Amino acid sequence: MIEIEQKYGIIGKSDAIKEVISSIEQVAPTDISILISGESGTGKELVAQAIHRLSHRKNRPYIVVNCGAIPSGTIESELFGHKKGSFTGATEDRKGFFEAANQGTIFLDEIGELPLETQVKLLRVLESGEIIRVGESIPQKVDVRILAATNKDLKEQVMEGDFRKDLYYRLKTISIHLPALRDRREDIPMLAEHFMIEYADRNNLQYKPITPSAMKILESLNWQGNIRELRNFIHSVFVLEKSHIIQAETVREYLRKHAGFIESGHFDTRFPVRMDKDVDKMERELILRQLFLLRQDVDEIKNMLRQNYQMLEKGQVSLDEIPQRLNRYDKEPIQAGEILTVEDKSIRDMEKGLIEQTLDKYHGSKRKTAQALQISERTLYRKLKEYDIQS
Template identity: 55%
Template sequence: MSKILLIEDEAAIRRVLSRIIADENSSYYVEEAEDGIKGLEKVKEKDFDLILCDIKMPKMDGVEVLQSIKAMKPEVPVIMISGHGDLDTAVQTMRLGAYDYISKPPDLNRLLTTVRNALDQKQLIVENKQLKKKVSKKYEMIGESEPILQIINMIDKVAPTDARVLITGPNGTGKELVAHRLHNLSQRSNAPMIEVNCAAIPSELIESELFGHVKGSFTGANKDRSGKFEAAHGGTIFLDEIGDMSLSAQAKVLRALQENKISRVGSDKDIKVNVRVLAATNKDLRKEIEEGRFREDLYHRLAVILIHVPSLNDRRDDIPVLIKHFARLIAKEQGVALKTFSDDAIARLQGYNWTGNIRELRNVIERLLILGGHEIDESDVTLFASK
């Protein structure tokens, strides 16, 4: 049910508008307040999905009420109701964050359409927050070992800045989790984070993928296309496995970092971009530089901050908490019963050589949950997780 608050000092208008809105949809519940002060009291006490507020009222006018609502609950849409002489003020309220304004006497179709649209927008905001929370949970960093606590501490210091970060570490250690935490805690968190797996894109297509192309620039380029840097404008671009990027693409990335502009393949027109660049690799870039496969100048541009993610073998103390985390996550995803792990099972898993790191551990936990007994013991680990 959508809860709507109507703040209006004229009783006749209040009753009519309340009835019209409630009759429009059985899921609309309308509460009334005869002035701004009582309206604000209701806003403090309850959560509303939408507020309609008159501008000219005794005790406190609508502009003051709007400002107070936005200070308390900025996500709630507010529709202002204005008399013909209040239009300039109504426009002012839009600048102060009002969703829209309706003139008196109201056009009923416009009123109801505006109410529906405002409630739809509120629902989208709620869903977006829930999705962000879900995504944030997906990329949560789990661990209590000293190496992980040091990484989390560094991320928390670096994230609010625009400093470029190079994340290193073996495959499967969770370098992408570091990148997501950096973005989620940054000033750019409301803008997109665009991920590019440089190893998964053929070398002949990587430049088009990153910078876009113009129609006819190569076979198959049937129309103009923007690239990942443009898509990340205002946000973050995460260049995963950057050690596999071609030298020609490296040169263009270097220019983007130096000049904050790119050009599409086949075009000489510059496009300004404002992105924060995060990069990750499982390779030793110093060795790649010595062997001529990676540009040293690009390395120094990327490695303003270096974060190394250790292998699972170097943080075995985190294995028990990771087991519990993955067990809860996988049980929910797969719709299977959540099972406990005996101490000997956990000890056995701690003793393995985890060449595949966190990714391998997650796969093993999933296998044990599906195939193991009610409680996972050492025999289950021997049978289903043998290496």
């Protein structure tokens, strides 16, 4: 297991990741097709690479195809090839990805983006090992192992008519699910250290250790972009931070200063979110990030109050001194009995309102609401019960 972790970059000690590695070891020596599921950034391609390199096809071609990046009008030609003159621009016979991967492995990422008509032809490959080039009628045999990945709920797509049921069950024979990083927080320290060492070695720089308190903050975050987001954040802090140790204050500073941190690792200090997203996504991201920052403030205030209360109990300060002590932490004095609000709304009110608005937008669909808010359906149901939201 340690060898697999080091060789393929699958890092973690959680039960969830151990189960993934165990599944890889079991299925890799076979030729059976595998469906790899999980959110964006959880490492689906790493799993596919590991399966290929542990298989008897390891010295044969390994072809990666992002189904979502190929226009629907050309994807069949890209996958299965075409005959000269079969369409405008087809000036010569061309092999597709399946022929290029013959005797090897093909990894179809974002399989849920395949057009329905292409899904029919993929099913033929799975069942008979045959492909037909665009513009030809005679099938030809290929020996290719198919690994597919998705960050979508294919079962839901089947119900909505966007994915073929027969192909779904054919792919789902063996499946490996990669958990979100927030569901295996105990792996975050190992991953963060790995990314810090990796970047230092690659760029011939001095390693910067992360203090335990800084690591606690990293563990507390939800990392909606999962491992990819954590890696890019670590690399960015490494590059921009001048000190030789990453302290808790450093992490807080970068979280606040770069509230616009995104998966690609790009920062734009003028905007808190990427401006190439649609308006709804930008608005939602702004609200969620502000909620996160507010929660951080509330946690800090709770700690201050707890410390002052302990000092009061021990007789180290008097009751009259408490307001003055608290005022040192804020530019604007805190008055006795004042409730911390944002535009007369508490964090709970803001969160409840956001959930209600999103539910209304998606006509009560829990699945779509959870996806839009980037939380699990389980968390959404808990919030609905907590806020007594009827839907």
